Amino acid sequence: MKALARRGVLLGISAAVLAVGASAVGGVISGVPGSGAERAAPTPLTAIDRYQATLRESPADSRTWTSLGFAYLERARASHEPGFYPRSEGAFGTALRLDPEAFNAMIGMGALANARHEFARAVGWARRAQRISSETPALYGVLADAHTQLGDAAAAGAAARRMAELEPGVSSFTRLSYDAERRGDRAGARELLQQALGAAYTPAERAFCRYYLGELAFHAGDLGEAGRQYDLGLDADPTAVAPLQGRAKTAALRGDLTGALRAYRTLTGRVPVPQYLLEYAELLTASGDGAGADAQLGVLAALRKVQSANGVADDLTWSELAAATGDPAGALRYARAEWDRRRGPIVADALAWALHLNGRDSEALPYARIATASGWHNALFRYHRSRVEAALGDDGAARRSLARAKADNPRFDPRLSALGRIA
Template structure:
């Protein structure tokens, strides 16, 4: 597939300018103040706060959104829009099984709601139910063929199924349909395209896309992480460290600290790496039993850095009981391999590869474990 060229129009945020979510929050709060008994205003506030959580990676916005929904549901119990946003928040908090249960209930009530199918697709993807996710995404496209949410979900599934070119085309189609003032949405899509271009080995194009995402939405945590991966692949470990440190300062979550620690180690900055890994382990273990956790990173920390494969397998078994997506299957298979459980490691890795995934790290693990997928070299 030829590299994709995008005509980009300079509409990034100016310093101090409110983001789209911040503007929506301000508007919704004004509406709530004018008429506090109007459920639509509380719902709009909750959705805007959820969007701000994605913009910033600050999960406290989910708590604020839940408070807005509580008011909405008190005013009008079981109102449909509020319950849709509830499912969205459950996904944001990684309570995927609960989100699926609620989205399924909503789908029974309204079989033609595009957002509900998006919720179903997201929950199924995270749990590893890929055929059901594909069915939900297809319904989104059937109902609204030009729907950006439908296109981006279909693109993610194309990637998981190994069709990187198809995923790029769908992401481009989504990007072209976004309004010019949707800076965060546009930056998110560009970041996904940068990721896909890197998987295809087109580092220059990936770098341009990630850079444009950061111009559209400065300090965007997703784009910082993607650009760091690109710099690492270019043999620029210290640039990768700087980007990941900036990302961690913006979004101080354990999984982000793990990536920073690994980058420090790759850059030969061993003392800093050890300190960061120690801080990561403490933070990750504190949330190990929570739904929103860094268990996959904790598994790889114990297998690849701490020399504790037994603990890696214990954590992996905890996580695989919750979800069987390809990334959790990969972590589980790797922990099994490091514990010399070769047959079971091959079986779990084969299950991941059967989906079609072409993630470079998963393929690297597969080759070490001894599982190959025809057509991938």
Template sequence: MKTQNVSRTVLAAGVGAVLAATALLYVPELVGQGPPPPPGPAERATIAAHAGAQAALPDLAALITDREKWLRAHPDDDASWAALGAAYTERGTRIGDVRDYPRAERALKRSLAERPAARGNVDAQLGLGALAGARGDWKTAKEWGERVRKAEPGRWPAYPVLIDAYNGLGDYEAARKASEKLEELHAGAVVRARAAQAYRNRGWREDADAAALDAAALAETDAEKAASLGRLGDLAWERGEAAEALARYGSALRLVRDHGPSLAGRARALAGLGRTDEALRDWRAALARLPLPEYLLEAGELYEAVGLDREARALYERLRTGAWVRGEVAQGLLDADHGEPAAAVVRLRAEWARGHRSVAVADALGWALYRAGQPQEALGYAKRATDEGLRSALFTYHLGEIERALGQTGPARRHLEQALRINPVFSPLHARRAEQALTALGELSDELPKELRPEPPAGSAKAAEPKDSAAPKEAAEGAPEADAKVSGTAASGTAASGTEASGTEASEAAASGASRE
């Protein structure tokens, strides 16, 4: 897996928070007596937004149409321009259509023209922050978010914008503080989703899963619940539990059958389980629904791994020539592994110089430098990517290969084995290469004390042998056991503890009672 899959659904949650702040809660005019009519699609989208929930895409489209029509007759309505801009941004993010972003920018700037920021137009400023984040312009997103926070510190939708911006800039401490402030100000699925992201970034896997289960249980709409269940699938996949991930993605797709992130997640889980034909089918569906740069790269590598080189090259070319936002990491990794590594270095150095210093950019730049024949410089970036806390099999594999190139045999063996322990099928290409690299390094000397020997990768013959009770743990300092199952009940609002429970059963339970198939 080439990128951090949780980030896309988390970003959508942040854009939805901005829509919640800007949407107009209008009430249909009642004629005569009797109960009010049921809400129409546009009103459903507005009600969902005010609850901090994702609206169904058809309802979101109806809201856009409704505001466009209203504004033709009332062009001086700054609040409606802000709501329209936020809705464009959310739709563009959720369907991967960048054409909505210029529309969003025009609407938001028109809102500020009708009512400037100096006169308190916070909604348009929030919208511009979310739009900058959707475009991957983290510095601008941070500036808008901090303006709103300064003007109205209690305005909770500012904090998802800031969390995304800080993460994109690699300022994880600021992101954690913003997450804590968001929890003080607001409750609900969007807040628990943010908590899951923060725990994941620190390597606290059990806590991340518990918070994501809370988000699924608290979701207000099928669209939001599908996003939450897809996030649970991502977490299961990242810790190497392909079968559990498959079940969680399946739960999401039963709610929203064309949910793009879950189609992509199910494709990678099926590939990890060896069900290649089904995986290729789902990749085709995912790319038709949500053609993101990271999905093109991942699908292309599966095609390459199974010998379908022509199809792989077509996807790589589509990625290489597309007009993408937030595509620098995927394009850099494409050049590093399947093109010109020197070009990847130039691209990713430019991204780093922009201040975009997330672990994803650090890892990609380190890998590009290694592939371009500069392993010594690569090592610092690779260590930065793995030191933050996120437990990524791909990042750890990259570090191991860089160390192997530098002749650091012990650390290389340790990190290559660790990558395969985190997720033994993390990539259709690179998992196999990690195994080959370990074979090339050879066995450890018999003279090495047993307590210093690393645990063998999951699934290997040696992994089945009895383990010494003093084997070293891989969990981050201060974190719960990294590979423990999630426990407790959903919607607890706290870290899981107590009796162990199956993550799949818990996610299915979270889905029940909310599905309206």
């Protein structure tokens, strides 16, 4: 799984809510990207009740239908409950039927499409909104997130820069940081996250920024700095979930398997999302608890039905699950399905690894090269490439790729590869 269930996807919901909220949602629905916390009262659920009451009196109010759509979308993000996605879609759709020029409902549809991993559809909605108005920051947040996942780094970077021009702040700076990180500019990514931290004014925003500063350190092998940033994140917002995951995986790589397992048990009890379940299962396997690992993977498999029923397309996760459970044919089938939808380095790596697991290394190598082409300091991608090269008998290339993996992250452990994944 990818860090925090893929950073850009979570950003896509909250940035739209943040930027559109002031004009379309009346400032009621707002949040911090990926934080799981809302910025202002009333909470999204209270807002849902209020908007529903308004619509019972004025069912033809397009603006309130749009507000309700964002409230459902934020509730889905904060609660990790995909059952709110169809409700959000219905609300935005009603707004657009009432007013075909409902610009903010189009942005909402784009954010919803990103949340469901329908990235090409998200671009379509954003472009439709852009024809009406091109000055709303959330529009470019939707575009940046969608283009990132589709593998169009140039378009993603341009959208993030335009967003920052319109509204410099946490949402735009974190996107620019992610763009820099994927280009291999760790120093630039860190500087932009520090700017985001300086612009943060709520506990949840500060915790979010601290978590990703921790992530940069963690994936560079600096566990001391990573742990410090995760701790500062929890100091900023004791209710934040992501820094708990950071603490848990840092404990694992420090060799404190007992502490890591205890932390993951608590974490997955609070937030049973695919990323955390896969990491927990991997640690349970490493500890010799195969039955416990199978139980977590069983929960993860069950989540697929829930997500699919609510319109979430995530074959990447299921490719990773199949690879982890000894189903190479399934890993390849799902990876190919994801590649048909989007062609970024994360999916290229998954497809390369699935092909390798099926003994098709000559086919895997071009995808491994795509995954490592951007300069991204991603030890897992380099490790996978080294395995493909070794299988093809190119020992020199394999040694170079493995050396690059170690240089990118000296603490990377192939036995705990889920902990090495970066979104």
